[in-house]
Amino acid sequence: MKTVLNAKKILLIKLRHHGDVLLSTPVASALKTAAPDCRIDLLLYKETRPIVEHNPDYTRIWTIDRSRKGLKRLLDLAALATRLRRERYDLIVHLSDQSLGALLTRWSRPRRAIGFDYPKRRNSTWARCFDALAPVADSDSLHTVEQNLLALSPLGLDVPVAAKRCKMAYSEQDRLTVQAKLHALGVTTPYIAVHPASRWFFKCWEDERFAAVVQALADKGWHVVLTAAPVAQEEALVRSILDRVDSERVHSLAGQLTLTSLAALIxxxxxxxxxxxxxxxxxxxxxxxxxxxxxxxxxNEWRPWMTRHTLIHAADYGPLIDPDAVDTGTSERYLSNIPVDAVLDAAQALLAAEEPAR
Structure with a gap:
């Protein structure tokens, strides 16, 4: 028997990073599938807004500006709390472990509130903010999308496979911007997008190895477009790769794209x-x-979700530090075990397969 979702106004809270916010979008899709006429709002950190600003599942996006400090921040949060209470939400679902989100949930006085049963939050203050706590899976046992969807388990909803897909939307202007930039570079045929950087450099591969892959793909006739965030360290990484490549088919848009225009490029x-x-x-x-x-x-938590892919794990080619032991601020890179041939073989196999429908 299909469960009926009796909630017309819903607020989702995801106070995390860009990727975490993107991987929470199936929660909104699942709620919309269960109740197509419901209104879903979202509360997140201001800097992560671009990842969802064109997502049609959200009616209103509330933000918290983390750059505001001291009294200004307190005044902002007080005003936000007042506005959230006035909305009279039927349901609030808090999708992360921040105490701030829990306190805003309690202050908003929704008819129903759901949080996660985080072991580190097993106290009376956390419990009083919600009327239901969803289970938290063991570390690395579920994909992050699946963990997010567990938040809906107290509602008894059956989530269809199609609703489990993440949703990344961009504007027509983003598409036209990218089209113009590619035309200026002379890219008029199919291309490969390469994003070699991460804001955490321990996740990055050696520049000379990425350069070898890029050179080999260009030599096979592919245009290769390198991208990076408009951050000095990431742009320098791309320049280092370009310095090791000799091909007119290799191009850089590093630092030149917004998050949504990057989506259009990809x-x-x-x-x-x-x-x-x-x-x-x-x-x-x-x-x-x-x-x-x-x-x-x-x-298992962070692999590519619901797309055809090849995941190349450094641990399959030699010893690797445990994820929980990594100092995320380190400049050391931990992907050096991965050989160039493994990446090239994976790329060529996917390029030889029939292209997925768009």
């Missing part, structure tokens, strides 16, 4: 190659064939 690519990063999750959400290079990440 969506137009025949193949995406990258490390464990937000763009990799974007490529998966867009249904692009993906070669994903992983180091000390929890593979």
């Amino acid at each position: 969506d137009g690519a025949r193949l995406f190659i990258g490390v464990d990063s937000v763009p990799m999750h974007m490529a998966a959400a867009l249904g692009r064939d993906t070669v994903a290079l992983f180091g000390p990440s929890k593979v």
Whole structure:
């Protein structure tokens, strides 16, 4: 028997990073599938808004500006709390472990509130913020999307497979912007998008190895477009790769794209190659064939979701530090076990297969 969702106004809270927010989008899709006329709002950190700003499942996006400090931040949060209470939400689902989200949930006084039963939050303060707590799976036992969807288990909803896909949307202007940039570069035939950087450098591969892959693909006649965030360290990484490549078919848009125009670029690519990063999750959400290079990440939690892909894990080629032992601020890279041939073979196999439908 199909469960009826008796909630017209819903607020989802996801106070995490860009990738975490993207991987929570199936929760909204599942709720919309169960109740197509419901209104879903989202509360997140201001800097992560672009990852969902064109997602049609959300009616309103509330944000918290983490750059605001001291009294200004307190005043902002007080005003936000007042506005959230006035909305009179039927249901609030808090999808992460921040106490701030729990307190805002309690202050908003929804008819129903769901949080997660995090072991570190098993106290009376956390429990009083919700009327139901969803289970938390053991570390690296479920994909992050599946863990997010467990938040709906107290509602008894049956989530169809189609609703479990992540949703990455961009505007027509983003598409036109990318089209113009590619035309200026002389890219008029199918291309491969390569995003070699991550904001955590321990997830990055050696520049000379990425350069070898890029050179080999260009030598086979492919245009290769390298991208990076507009951050000095990431742009320098791309320059280092370019310095090792000699081909007119290799191009850089590093630092030149917004998050949503990057999505448009990836969506137009025949193949995406990258490390464990937000763009990799974007490529998966867009249904692009993906070669994903992983180091000390929890593979089951963060692998490409619901897209054709090859995951190349450094642990399969030699010793690798445990993910929980990594100092995320380190400049050391942990993907050096991965050989060039493994990445090239994976790329060529996906390129030889029939292209997925767009």
